[in-house]
Amino acid sequence: MEKIPILRMGDYLLVTIQVDMHDRLALALQDDLTKRISETGAKGVLIDISSLEIVDSFIGRMLGNIASMSRVLDAHTVVVGMQPAVAITLVELGMSLPGVRTALNVDAGMELLRNSVDGQEEFGYGSRFY
Amino acid sequence: MAVVSTETLPVVSEADIVTVRRRVRETATHLGFSLVDQTKVVTAASELARNTLIYGKGGEMELIILNGPRVGLRLLFSDRGPGIPDIDLALRDGFTTGSGLGLGLGGAKRLVNDFEVVSRAGEGTKVTVTRWK
Numbered sequence: 001m002e003k004i005p006i007l008r009m010g011d012y013l014l015v016t017i018q019v020d021m022h023d024r025l026a027l028a029l030q031d032d033l034t035k036r037i038s039e040t041g042a043k044g045v046l047i048d049i050s051s052l053e054i055v056d057s058f059i060g061r062m063l064g065n066i067a068s069m070s071r072v073l074d075a076h077t078v079v080v081g082m083q084p085a086v087a088i089t090l091v092e093l094g095m096s097l098p099g100v101r102t103a104l105n106v107d108a109g110m111e112l113l114r115n116s117v118d119g120q121e122e123f124g125y126g127s128r129f130y
Numbered sequence: 131m132a133v134v135s136t137e138t139l140p141v142v143s144e145a146d147i148v149t150v151r152r153r154v155r156e157t158a159t160h161l162g163f164s165l166v167d168q169t170k171v172v173t174a175a176s177e178l179a180r181n182t183l184i185y186g187k188g189g190e191m192e193l194i195i196l197n198g199p200r201v202g203l204r205l206l207f208s209d210r211g212p213g214i215p216d217i218d219l220a221l222r223d224g225f226t227t228g229s230g231l232g233l234g235l236g237g238a239k240r241l242v243n244d245f246e247v248v249s250r251a252g253e254g255t256k257v258t259v260t261r262w263k
Binding site: 020022023024053054055056057058083084085086088089090092093094095 | 147152155169223
């Protein structure tokens with residue numbers, strides 16, 4: 001079966017979605033990513049959607065799910081590279097991706113992830129809750 | 131209103147949803163739609179094709195090119211599923227009888243210029259949308 005590759009770089013997992021996903025592939029990515037976060041203890045997930053020509057409610061929901069699930073597994077998610085036409089359409093569709101953090105490109109997304117992870121350590125969230 | 135061409139695509143599997151998206155994109159590009167308008171009509175088609183598959187238990191999409199006086203792309207989704215008992219309710223954001231977000235029908239309506247649903251309980255549903263250039 002087709003699979004979307006998940007790359008590991010230090011504490012981060014990187015995903016680039018380059019195909020027009022059918023629904024089952026999107027669900028498989030959701031499962032694979034949560035599994036990889038828990039296996040690797042990754043602190044951040046970066047999802048590059050710059051090749052996606054549309055994001056419909058199904059893919060939008062998948063992105064929201066990944067963000068929520070990774071949060072529960074103590075990782076941050078940033079979605080990067082959304083095309084402007086996709087953003088316009090998504091909002092008109094009624095989906096503003098609440099709970100999903102976004103950045104314009106991979107560089108900005110990585111910086112956001114690093115700041116989130118560092119910030120969390122500085123403020124001692126870990127020691128407060130465990 | 132002159133119909134330039136029509137084409138029918140099956141909507142009976144998830145792979146068909148991808149084919150519908152691709153075909154609608156090709157046609158909208160060919161007609162000279164702006165990138166934003168292409169994206170809107172393809173996204174609407176994706177939502178409606180999924181509805182046809184999941185709620186209508188499969189059906190088909192007719193793709194119609196209109197020309198004169200205006201150029202437009204019309205998509206007609208039809209199924210022989212259980213039908214929609216209350217269309218107003220089905221159009222409301224957040225309403226769903228399935229596991230989705232309930233944005234499909236109402237969301238698709240906002241992405242096109244003309245929108246029509248005809249549904250009879252036990253007979254099926256026809257959704258017609260048109261995006262004008």
